[in-house]
Amino acid sequence: MAKRKDKYSNSTTQENGHAPKQEVNGTSHKQYPHRNSPIFKAWSGSRLTRSSADPLLPGSQRDFTLANIFHAFQIVRLCLWDMFLLMWRLHPTRTTLLLFFNIIRGVFPAVRGYSRARILDEVQHLFATESLAFGQLGKLLLTDGIRMFAEKLVHVFSTHNEDVVQQTTRFHVEYLQMQVRLRLDMPALCDPEVRDILAEADMFVRSFSGMGSFMLLSPLDMIRMFTTVAEILSQLFVLWSMSLSSARAFQSSQHWTEIMILAMAVFPTVLNYVHSKFFAFSNQDRWSHSLEEAEGSRLEERHERMRNMAYSERYKREVLLFGMGDWILESWAEAKRALAIRPTSIMDSTTTAAQSFAQSTSLEFFSLMQTLPLALQFSTASLGAVTMYRTAAEMLLQTISEFKTSLRLFYQGIFLLGAFHVALSLEPMLSPPQEDRIEYTSDSDNGMKIDIKELSFTYPGKSTPTLHNVNFKVNPGEVVAIVGCNGSGKSTFLNVLLRLYDFDDGSFRINNIDVRRYAAEDLHSNTSAVFQEFSQFNATLRENVGVGMIKDMDSDLAVREALQAGGGGKLLDALPNGLDSVLDDGFGFTFGASLDRRSLSGGEWQRVAISRAFMRPHADLYVFDEANSALDAAAQNELFERITNGCVSTINGHTRKKTVIYVTHRLSTVRRADKIAMFENGTITEFGTHAELVSRPQSSYKNLYKAFMSDSSDWALVERAHSISPPPQSF
Numbered sequence: 107m108a109k110r111k112d113k114y115s116n117s118t119t120q121e122n123g124h125a126p127k128q129e130v131n132g133t134s135h136k137q138y139p140h141r142n143s144p145i146f147k148a149w150s151g152s153r154l155t156r157s158s159a160d161p162l163l164p165g166s167q168r169d170f171t172l173a174n175i176f177h178a179f180q181i182v183r184l185c186l187w188d189m190f191l192l193m194w195r196l197h198p199t200r201t202t203l204l205l206f207f208n209i210i211r212g213v214f215p216a217v218r219g220y221s222r223a224r225i226l227d228e229v230q231h232l233f234a235t236e237s238l239a240f241g242q243l244g245k246l247l248l249t250d251g252i253r254m255f256a257e258k259l260v261h262v263f264s265t266h267n268e269d270v271v272q273q274t275t276r277f278h279v280e281y282l283q284m285q286v287r288l289r290l291d292m293p294a295l296c297d298p299e300v301r302d303i304l305a306e307a308d309m310f311v312r313s314f315s316g317m318g319s320f321m322l323l324s325p326l327d328m329i330r331m332f333t334t335v336a337e338i339l340s341q342l343f344v345l346w347s348m349s350l351s352s353a354r355a356f357q358s359s360q361h362w363t364e365i366m367i368l369a370m371a372v373f374p375t376v377l378n379y380v381h382s383k384f385f386a387f388s389n390q391d392r393w394s395h396s397l398e399e400a401e402g403s404r405l406e407e408r409h410e411r412m413r414n415m416a417y418s419e420r421y422k423r424e425v426l427l428f429g430m431g432d433w434i435l436e437s438w439a440e441a442k443r444a445l446a447i448r449p450t451s452i453m454d455s456t457t458t459a460a461q462s463f464a465q466s467t468s469l470e471f472f473s474l475m476q477t478l479p480l481a482l483q484f485s486t487a488s489l490g491a492v493t494m495y496r497t498a499a500e501m502l503l504q505t506i507s508e509f510k511t512s513l514r515l516f517y518q519g520i521f522l523l524g525a526f527h528v529a530l531s532l533e534p535m536l537s538p539p540q541e542d543r544i545e546y547t548s549d550s551d552n553g554m555k556i557d558i559k560e561l562s563f564t565y566p567g568k569s570t571p572t573l574h575n576v577n578f579k580v581n582p583g584e585v586v587a588i589v590g591c592n593g594s595g596k597s598t599f600l601n602v603l604l605r606l607y608d609f610d611d612g613s614f615r616i617n618n619i620d621v622r623r624y625a626a627e628d629l630h631s632n633t634s635a636v637f638q639e640f641s642q643f644n645a646t647l648r649e650n651v652g653v654g655m656i657k658d659m660d661s662d663l664a665v666r667e668a669l670q671a672g673g674g675g676k677l678l679d680a681l682p683n684g685l686d687s688v689l690d691d692g693f694g695f696t697f698g699a700s701l702d703r704r705s706l707s708g709g710e711w712q713r714v715a716i717s718r719a720f721m722r723p724h725a726d727l728y729v730f731d732e733a734n735s736a737l738d739a740a741a742q743n744e745l746f747e748r749i750t751n752g753c754v755s756t757i758n759g760h761t762r763k764k765t766v767i768y769v770t771h772r773l774s775t776v777r778r779a780d781k782i783a784m785f786e787n788g789t790i791t792e793f794g795t796h797a798e799l800v801s802r803p804q805s806s807y808k809n810l811y812k813a814f815m816s817d818s819s820d821w822a823l824v825e826r827a828h829s830i831s832p833p834p835q836s837f
């Protein structure tokens with residue numbers, strides 16, 4: 107234990123329990139476990155080119171070089187089986203059937219050609235012999251009709267089967283990918299290499315949208331290559347066997363066969379008719395079920411909204427701080443599942459299948475009929491065999507060309523599959539190793555103790571530090587105001603303080619423990635914040651506030667109390683549907699289902715964000731980054747009262763105070779804070795009480811305060827509203 111303490115008490119990055127950084131392609135990368143995996147090595151190896159020092163951009167085509175073929179082979183060896191198992195475990199029977207049908211379908215063209223050849227030969231034979239024995243021809247036509255029927259049946263069934271497997275697999279891979287995105291923290295998401303992995307993994311997920319969509323090939327499409335291979339083999343077999351023997355003749359005629367031929371001829375027409383009736387009915391039915399449509403739109407909207415929350419960097423800080431990941435993932439999955447089982451979607455797929463069956467059967471039948479007159483023109487031997495031979499040769503060439511295209515897409519798809527596998531192994535960068543991890547515990551009933559010394563921080567991709575030599579000490583329960591000019595580093599400091607980013611150098615201790623020994627999510631669950639650019643969710647008031655504490659979102663009491671504490675009580679009273687009123691985030695992203703949205707003013711949104719922060723009465727630290735910028739003067743004062751007096755919680759009869767840190771440009775309330783930190787050019791230049799700072803002969807804070815007070819209109823308003831004596835104008 108003592109050894110561990112030594113390691114963590116050291117202030118340098120290398121010795122504080124984190125792996126050393128190393129330079130890769132001009133970017134610093136820590137040695138994370140995924141970088142040691144052979145899949146990562148194969149994937150990143152495939153991105154290197156001789157012509158450029160930079161790796162290929164995500165989604166770029168990999169050249170057919172020996173090295174890349176070796177990388178592709180490595181990925182196939184390590185991932186393809188796992189991918190197949192993933193699909194197989196989701197649908198064991200359907201995936202087996204998928205394989206089976208894909209092979210069967212590959213043999214169909216050869217069988218089709220063979221059947222046609224026999225019909226042509228028979229017609230030719232009848233004309234050559236001037237015979238009227240149509241029995242054999244009837245039998246052949248009937249066999250061909252049955253073949254067509256069986257082929258279409260297999261097609262319809264296998265397409266439906268494939269749709270089910272595809273939908274489920276897509277859902278599953280999308281779920282896994284979203285899980286990764288939600289799990290990763292800001293430093294990981296800022297890492298250019300991680301971004302590239304995720305970008306290619308996203309393409310892999312998109313490839314499940316359907317055969318060759320976006321010119322990508324999913325493992326499902328890869329299975330379809332069995333069809334192509336089976337097709338090539340069967341055509342080859344036909345060509346080979348035809349060079350050895352000719353088509354055999356058939357005997358005996360049966361009367362009923364002619365009736366069956368007629369039946370087969372009219373079957374497609376009847377099917378088309380039935381289908382058009384059925385289709386018309388289903389459309390009508392759907393029009394009369396606008397409620398179902400509205401429900402569908404609502405689900406679509408929710409599913410898109412949740413995906414947007416998971417992917418958009420706009421929401422990332424709140425998603426991390428409020429631990430919204432699981433909720434987003436489950437809400438997305440719930441909406442997606444509900445969409446998948448909606449009756450209309452089943453109806454649609456049945457309709458489409460029937461339609462395609464009817465249309466293609468008719469087409470094929472008539473195309474055969476068109477070939478017959480050709481046969482009647484000739485009376486020389488083996489016309490069927492010649493036609494069959496020619497068709498087989500043509501189809502073989504066509505299939506080989508398709509196979510080449512698929513192979514090229516398959517080759518590119520392998521690297522996307524590799525990226526997806528690497529993405530699954532990505533971990534947040536702020537996670538301490540399990541053996542060094544310490545669980546956060548509250549030290550006192552007065553909030554968090556923070557001790558920062560000589561801290562510096564550089565944004566990923568930047569060469570100069572944004573923060574340097576920052577010293578900051580806050581005792582439990584103190585209220586600290588941070589002031590400074592635009593761009594001086596205040597928000598950046600709060601990002602580091604909230605463990606959204608790691609620092610480069612210096613020491614940062616919370617409750618006397620090195621902050622790097624806490625899991626970031628552990629610290630986050632004990633803090634609460636309003637960010638300068640807080641999220642405005644296109645969701646209900648309940649959700650907008652409730653995400654501050656997901657487990658209490660359904661409790662009217664908890665949400666109402668947070669709204670009262672955050673100054674959103676009046677807003678709640680004004681909304682038509684109370685907590686369940688849908689708020690408009692101003693981006694206008696709607697699907698028509700929820701047009702009864704309510705737009706809020708900037709100040710109202712700010713109250714919603716403050717209420718969200720107050721959903722966490724158990725938090726030890728509250729951080730407000732210009733939470734009052736859109737509030738009027740009276741409301742600002744009210745907020746400060748809440749912050750100082752309201753950041754006290756009584757849970758189970760036990761009263762606890764909180765540590766509060768807030769950034770503001772409006773200095774009217776600053777002097778009432780316990781301490782003030784003045785930020786200038788990325789560091790704290792002055793730190794102390796208002797009285798201490800203004801008593802200094804040379805004080806930037808004093809100058810800032812004077813400048814603010816010279817425009818006293820704000821203060822006059824507060825004074826009038828609350829009868830508070832104004833702060834002194836002279837020092």
Ligand SMILES: Nc1ncnc2c1ncn2[C@@H]1O[C@H](COP(=O)(O)OP(=O)(O)OP(=O)(O)O)[C@@H](O)[C@H]1O
Nearest residue numbers: 565568572590591592593594595596597598599638
């Ligand atoms: N994500 C980022 N990546 C790179 N640089 C950033 C990022 N965010 C901020 N910066 C830079 O860091 C510096 C400090 O910005 P910061 O937002 O911390 O200032 P601030 O004091 O909060 O300003 P304001 O009062 O305008 O909110 C600025 O130069 C800014 O351009």
